[in-house]
Amino acid sequence: MTIHDLAKAAKVSVSTVSKALNENGRMADDTRERIKRIAQEIGFRPNALARGLLSNRSFTVGLLTNDTYGRFTLPVMAGISEALVDHGVSVFLCAIEDDPALGKIHVDAMLDKQVDGIIATGKRIDRALPVDLTGLPVPVVYAFTQGAPDSVTLTSDDGHGGHLATEWLQRLGRKKLVHVTGPEDFSSVRDRSAAFRELAGQDAPILYGPWSEAWGHAAIEQIWSSGADRPDGIFCGNDQIARGVVDALRERGVTVPADVSVIGFDNWEIVAGQTRPPLTTVDMNLKELGREAGLMVLALAEGKTVEPGLRRLPCKLVVRQSCGGDGLLR
Amino acid sequence: MTIHDLAKAAKVSVSTVSKALNENGRMADDTRERIKRIAQEIGFRPNALARGLLSNRSFTVGLLTNDTYGRFTLPVMAGISEALVDHGVSVFLCAIEDDPALGKIHVDAMLDKQVDGIIATGKRIDRALPVDLTGLPVPVVYAFTQGAPDSVTLTSDDGHGGHLATEWLQRLGRKKLVHVTGPEDFSSVRDRSAAFRELAGQDAPILYGPWSEAWGHAAIEQIWSSGADRPDGIFCGNDQIARGVVDALRERGVTVPADVSVIGFDNWEIVAGQTRPPLTTVDMNLKELGREAGLMVLALAEGKTVEPGLRRLPCKLVVRQSCGGDGLLR
DNA sequence: TTGAAAGCGATACCAC
DNA sequence: GTGGTATCGCTTTCAA
Numbered sequence A, B: 001m002t003i004h005d006l007a008k009a010a011k012v013s014v015s016t017v018s019k020a021l022n023e024n025g026r027m028a029d030d031t032r033e034r035i036k037r038i039a040q041e042i043g044f045r046p047n048a049l050a051r052g053l054l055s056n057r058s059f060t061v062g063l064l065t066n067d068t069y070g071r072f073t074l075p076v077m078a079g080i081s082e083a084l085v086d087h088g089v090s091v092f093l094c095a096i097e098d099d100p101a102l103g104k105i106h107v108d109a110m111l112d113k114q115v116d117g118i119i120a121t122g123k124r125i126d127r128a129l130p131v132d133l134t135g136l137p138v139p140v141v142y143a144f145t146q147g148a149p150d151s152v153t154l155t156s157d158d159g160h161g162g163h164l165a166t167e168w169l170q171r172l173g174r175k176k177l178v179h180v181t182g183p184e185d186f187s188s189v190r191d192r193s194a195a196f197r198e199l200a201g202q203d204a205p206i207l208y209g210p211w212s213e214a215w216g217h218a219a220i221e222q223i224w225s226s227g228a229d230r231p232d233g234i235f236c237g238n239d240q241i242a243r244g245v246v247d248a249l250r251e252r253g254v255t256v257p258a259d260v261s262v263i264g265f266d267n268w269e270i271v272a273g274q275t276r277p278p279l280t281t282v283d284m285n286l287k288e289l290g291r292e293a294g295l296m297v298l299a300l301a302e303g304k305t306v307e308p309g310l311r312r313l314p315c316k317l318v319v320r321q322s323c324g325g326d327g328l329l330r
Numbered sequence C: 001t002t003g004a005a006a007g008c009g010a011t012a013c014c015a016c
Numbered sequence D: 001g002t003g004g005t006a007t008c009g010c011t012t013t014c015a016a
Helices: A003-010 A014-021 A029-042 A048-055 A073-085 A100-112 A158-171 A187-200 A213-225 A239-251 A286-301 B003-010 B014-022 B029-042 B048-055 B073-085 B100-112 B158-171 B187-200 B213-225 B239-251 B286-301
Strands: A060-065 A090-095 A117-121 A140-143 A152-156 A177-181 A206-208 A233-236 A261-265 A280-283 A309-313 A316-318 B060-065 B090-095 B117-121 B140-143 B152-156 B177-181 B206-208 B233-236 B261-265 B280-283 B309-313 B316-318
Touching (some): A003 A014, A003 A029, A060 A073, A060 A100, A060 A286, A073 B090, A073 B100, A090 A100, A090 B073, A090 B100, A100 B073, A100 B090, A117 A286, A152 A286, A158 A187, A158 A233, A158 A280, A158 A316, A177 A239, A206 A213, A213 A239, A233 A239, A239 A261, A286 A309, B003 B014, B060 B073, B060 B286, B073 B090, B073 B117, B117 B286, B140 B286, B152 B286, B158 B177, B158 B233, B158 B261, B158 B280, B177 B187, B177 B213, B206 B213, B213 B239, B233 B239, B239 B261
Parallel strands (some): A060 A090, A117 A140, A140 A152, A152 A309, A177 A206, A233 A261, A261 A280, B060 B117, B140 B152, B177 B206, B177 B233, B233 B261, B261 B280
Antiparallel strands (some): A280 A316
C-alpha cells in the first residue's frame, strides 16, 4: 500500500496525491476530496521512513533515563508522551542504568534512527547521566537531571515545595516545627531545608538521614527520647520518611494529626495513600514537567530558540489527612 | 556525513563502501579494511531511515502499556530493552492508559513508523488492552496481558508461585496456613489459591479482598477475632497485603516470624524491603519475561515461527526475614 | 575487484 | 489544476 497504489486507484499522479493529502499546492476541491476519500477507503498511510528521509524529521524523540525504579521517570515519561503524541511524535525509551557504555550504545542507536531530539531524565538535579550529550547534532533537553552548562534544563522548585509544606503547617497553627529529611548532599534537600528555616526560624531543627521509612522511625525515636521540646508539626523530606514518622508516632501513642501534623514530599501514591492516616504531601508536578520538556525539544527540533538555563517548576500541595485542617482551609 | 562523503574520502564508489561496511560481496581485504578505518575516523554512521526504507526493517519495536503505575511494566520494559539493544533494536514506549482512542493513535503512529513488531503489556493476564491488535501487518507478542486467541502470549506461572510460597511455609514447619489475597475475579488469584489448597488442604481458609494494606489489616482483625484456630503461616496475595498483615500482627503483639510466618507475592522492593521485618516473597521474574517477549517479537519479525499460545514462566522465591528459617534451608 | 544505475516511498519544484 | 522528475541516503543487481 504505497502512494503509487493510491494514485492508480484514484487515476491521478503521485504528485497530485501527495499534494491532496498534505493540503498544499493549488488543486480542484473535488479532486482533493476524492483522493482523500479513496485514501481513507483503502486505508492508505504514508511511510514515515520515506517521509523522514526527505524532510530530515523523523517525528521521533529519544528519552534517556537512569531511573530504573520509575519513581520519577514514569510520571515524567507520561507527560512527555502525552505532550508529543498530539504532534505525531513517538518516544524511544532508553533505560541506561548507570552504565556509560550502555548509554553510548543507546544514544548512537537513536542518532542512527535520526531522532529529532533527546530528553535526558534522572533521579536528581545535582547528578548528571553517565553519558555526554554535548555536541550532538540534535537538541537535548534535561529534565530532573543535571545538564551541561547553558543547556535547557527543567526541574521542580524544591524551595517552593519546602515553602508550601512549612507554610501549610503554620497556617494550621503548628508552632514547633521539625524537618526530617534525606542526605544533606542532595541539593534538593538543601533547598527544601533553606525554605523550611526561612519560615520556621533559623534555629528550627533539621535531621538529615537516608531516604527510608526506617530513618523516619529512628528520627522520632531520637526526638522523643532527647528530652527536648517535642514538635507539633513535622515536615518530612519524602513520603517514605513521613510514613516511618507516622508509624513511629502511632506506636508511641501520639495521634496524627490531632497531636502532631505530618507532611510528606513526593505524593507517591503508593506510600502516601496507604499510610494511616493518608499523607498530606507536596507534589512535584512531574507529569507537567515532562510535558514541558516534550514541548521544548519539539520547539528546538523545529528550529525555534528556547531560553537556555535551569527552569524550576512550582510544586503543589496535596491535602489528605495527616495534617488535619482539610476542609477548614482548603 | 553520508555514505557519499565517505566514498569520496576513501576514493571509491558508494557501492564499494556499502559492501565494505556490510561485510558482503567479494572485495580486496585491504580495500575493505581501509574503508572501515576511514569510516571510523570520520565517524560515519549509516542513516537508519534510508536503510529501513530499502530493507523494510526499521529495527524498532513498539511497546504498548496501560500500566501507568509501572509496577509491572517497568521491569518488563527493562527486560525488553535489555534484550533488544543487543540487536540494535530501539523501543517506542506508548502509555495508552485505558483509552481506546489513544491506543489507536499510538498503534497507527507506530505502524507509520514501520515498527518491526509490537509488544503489548498490561497489569493482568485476564484483561485485554483497549485496542485491537489482530490483523496488523506486523507481529504482536502479548506479555502480562490477554492476547487474541492463538496469539503469542507470555505471563508468569501463578500456580507455580502459589506452590513455591505454600511449600516454603510447610518446609519451615508451619501447619495451620491461611491465604489472604486479592479479588477472586483475578485469574491469578484463582491460580494461586488453587495451588495453595493443593498443598495446604482443600479446606484451608482463603480470604479474598482488595489489593491493599488496609485489607491485610482487616483480614488479621477478622481472623484474630473469629475465635477460630489461629494460623502459624500466612500466604499473602501481594506484598502490600503482606505488609498490612505484618503490621497488624505486630500491633497485636504477635511476633513475625517467631510466632507466625508471613510470605508475600510480587517482590515489590519498595514494599517488601521496607516492611519490618522485610518480606520473604515470590518474584514473578518480570524482567526475564520482558526479555523473552523481546526476543520473541524479534524472531517473528525475522520471519521465524514461534509456537503460539500462552506460555507461563516460572516464579522464584526471594527469602528475607518474614518467614524465619533463612540460613536454615536456603 | 570495483563502479554505474535502478529503486525503496514520499515530497517539491517546474513544466504543461 | 495536474503530472513528470529530481531527490533524500542507502542497498543491490549487473556490467565493466
